[in-house]
Amino acid sequence: xxxxxxxxxLPYVVGLIIxxxxxxxxxxxxxxxxxxxxxxxxxxxxxxxxxxxxxxxEIGRRLIGVGxxxxxxxxxxxxxxxxxxxxxxxxxxGGGIVLVLTYAVVVTTLGFLLSTFIxxxxxxxxxRYRNHLAIWLTATGITLGAALLFxxxxxVSLPRGAPPFDAFTDFIRLIIGA
Amino acid sequence: xxxxxxxxxxxxxxxxxxxHMLMLLLGIVVGLLVGVLPGLTLVMGVALTLPFTYHMDVxxxxxxxxxxxxxGTYGGAFTAILFKIPGEPIDxxxxxxxxxMGRKGKPAKALGWTLVAALGGGLLSAVIMVLxxxxxAHFALRFSTPxxxxxxxxxxxxxxxxxxxxxxNALISLCVGILIASVGTDETYGAYRFTFGSPILAxxxxxxxxxxxxxxxxxxxxxxxxxxxxxxxxxxxxxxxELPSWREISALKWMFARxxxxxxxxxxxxxxxxxxxxFVSYGMESQFGKRRAEMGTGIAEGIVAPQAAAxxxxxxxxxxxxxxxxxxxxxxxxxxGAFMLHGIQPGPQVMMTSAPIVYTxxxxxxxGLALMCVVGYFxxxxxxxxxxxxxxxxxxxxxTLCFVGALSIRNSVTDLWLMIGFGVIGYLxxxxxxxxxxxxxxxxLGPLTEAAFMNSMISxxxxxxxxxxxxxxxxxxxxxxxxxxLPFLQRTLSGRKAVPATEGQAPGA
Numbered sequence: 001x002x003x004x005x006x007x008x009x010l011p012y013v014v015g016l017i018i019x020x021x022x023x024x025x026x027x028x029x030x031x032x033x034x035x036x037x038x039x040x041x042x043x044x045x046x047x048x049x050x051x052x053x054x055x056x057x058e059i060g061r062r063l064i065g066v067g068x069x070x071x072x073x074x075x076x077x078x079x080x081x082x083x084x085x086x087x088x089x090x091x092x093x094g095g096g097i098v099l100v101l102t103y104a105v106v107v108t109t110l111g112f113l114l115s116t117f118i119x120x121x122x123x124x125x126x127x128r129y130r131n132h133l134a135i136w137l138t139a140t141g142i143t144l145g146a147a148l149l150f151x152x153x154x155x156v157s158l159p160r161g162a163p164p165f166d167a168f169t170d171f172i173r174l175i176i177g178a
Numbered sequence: 179x180x181x182x183x184x185x186x187x188x189x190x191x192x193x194x195x196x197x198h199m200l201m202l203l204l205g206i207v208v209g210l211l212v213g214v215l216p217g218l219t220l221v222m223g224v225a226l227t228l229p230f231t232y233h234m235d236v237x238x239x240x241x242x243x244x245x246x247x248x249x250g251t252y253g254g255a256f257t258a259i260l261f262k263i264p265g266e267p268i269d270x271x272x273x274x275x276x277x278x279m280g281r282k283g284k285p286a287k288a289l290g291w292t293l294v295a296a297l298g299g300g301l302l303s304a305v306i307m308v309l310x311x312x313x314x315a316h317f318a319l320r321f322s323t324p325x326x327x328x329x330x331x332x333x334x335x336x337x338x339x340x341x342x343x344x345x346x347n348a349l350i351s352l353c354v355g356i357l358i359a360s361v362g363t364d365e366t367y368g369a370y371r372f373t374f375g376s377p378i379l380a381x382x383x384x385x386x387x388x389x390x391x392x393x394x395x396x397x398x399x400x401x402x403x404x405x406x407x408x409x410x411x412x413x414x415x416x417x418x419x420e421l422p423s424w425r426e427i428s429a430l431k432w433m434f435a436r437x438x439x440x441x442x443x444x445x446x447x448x449x450x451x452x453x454x455x456x457f458v459s460y461g462m463e464s465q466f467g468k469r470r471a472e473m474g475t476g477i478a479e480g481i482v483a484p485q486a487a488a489x490x491x492x493x494x495x496x497x498x499x500x501x502x503x504x505x506x507x508x509x510x511x512x513x514x515g516a517f518m519l520h521g522i523q524p525g526p527q528v529m530m531t532s533a534p535i536v537y538t539x540x541x542x543x544x545x546g547l548a549l550m551c552v553v554g555y556f557x558x559x560x561x562x563x564x565x566x567x568x569x570x571x572x573x574x575x576x577x578t579l580c581f582v583g584a585l586s587i588r589n590s591v592t593d594l595w596l597m598i599g600f601g602v603i604g605y606l607x608x609x610x611x612x613x614x615x616x617x618x619x620x621x622x623l624g625p626l627t628e629a630a631f632m633n634s635m636i637s638x639x640x641x642x643x644x645x646x647x648x649x650x651x652x653x654x655x656x657x658x659x660x661x662x663x664l665p666f667l668q669r670t671l672s673g674r675k676a677v678p679a680t681e682g683q684a685p686g687a
Contacts, residue, residue: 026372031364044357054350068669070344072340087404092402100598126570155232
């Protein structure tokens, strides 16, 4: 059994562990049982059972090396394409996730407009775009455009921010007449 | 029949109002742009447009979203033919003959065939849609919960069996989707499931949060990992469309009809969408077409088959949505959401209670197809010019729309957190080759399937044989078994074919 086989089983092992955890929570679903009722836990338990079964089959198949993988019908019609292997940039991916999480943390404090503006500028720099003027102008344009579209035209309720940052939102709203 | 024509006539009159025509034009242009941009998928585009429709009139919002859905199946062909960049997964088959025809010095002709195929397939499918929806809605009035359950199981099975990639991974993805949909207050018993004490989770997880996260954030993260390293675009100064002659078109009339009907049927199957239609139609032409030996060498059949089927699937997908209230694809699920936001529940009753709205949407599909071709014909150069925009800028804009989409659903930051979570899940799914489409369909169809199952069990005293003994549900369940058996059958057959081939080879060859 090589390292590759073990690595290939990893997603299914994770799937199996998640199934176990979810089954534990499904057993804790609180309701008053009546005779003949399947109960609210029946449907999730069946789904979890199916998921766990598939994971077990895949783990067994990969470890023992028995049976072939079955593919969907559309795969028959796909032609073999030379796949271009793109270079991976894990630091960019990590940076992107951190930026998105930071956005979610600060959006209620800074408000939608200010946090979106900061996010846009940071994201474009992270994406290796280096036209400084274009970055700042685009970020300003998208933020003002979003304010106009969502606050003035579509009336979507977006976070205003906490003091003193709400003043920025109010200022922009004043400019666009929202 | 005459009442259908009268209603459709009224639908056309209603469609030609200034506001509806503006929405139609806007939807067509945005749909084409979404199709052209490789980082933005059709479903994502329709999902991100939904927040704009909250304060619109119901007809205008459905017209806008449907127009995007129609033109989104066409826009991606431009970049596939000109630059070998499929804007959508739908357009991958376009690389095999469309791009090859372009490389042979006939890109304008390839674009012309695409336009004609989209128009022909779309129009034929729209006619079938108008003729089929009302009878199906009437027929569906006979449906009880076992029939609905059977149809929904068929839809869930077809998204797994008809897709590409590992069947096991697709099934796991579907189960994850169904489990996500089970979070919240159970409809039948009123019990809390997987809420972990959070009040917002007690209301359940909105499918839009999952869709925007998995398709939007997940896709941007995947592209970010590759450093936004899209191939540089060649300068195309003479991008134009050259329509094929009437003689050329009529030589392929049966092929047109075959691809369009196939696309329509695949569209009707809940769960199977434009991508599957495009691949299956190309595959059918490669195996049974007159010029099957020449497929892949840049022939018109290789362009018409996938494009006609993809656009035809739109009309097909609208049929179960309107007649049964079952969305057949991600895009129709969002259209269903738009209907429900305005207090209209599509289903057998909608043809009686909201017929003017339904027929205006039907009319808008016809007008939209014509408008799409006019815009596609004249505006191809500015449309492909959008590819000059740096990917970092486009992705930053997509992210902003994702944030707005999440924040606007319930005005809650929890939805933003959930969307980011599903974005990471979407990225991981793509990374480990688990398809996202079954997950999304599971989230959408899961609650409907569970409700139909539970109500059937309550009504029929927990007798599960009811799904097999009632004629309609029994027939649909047999179809489900067949569709699930197809991948295994195909594997066995391809295994048998491969054995003589290897036996015939010289040792060591």
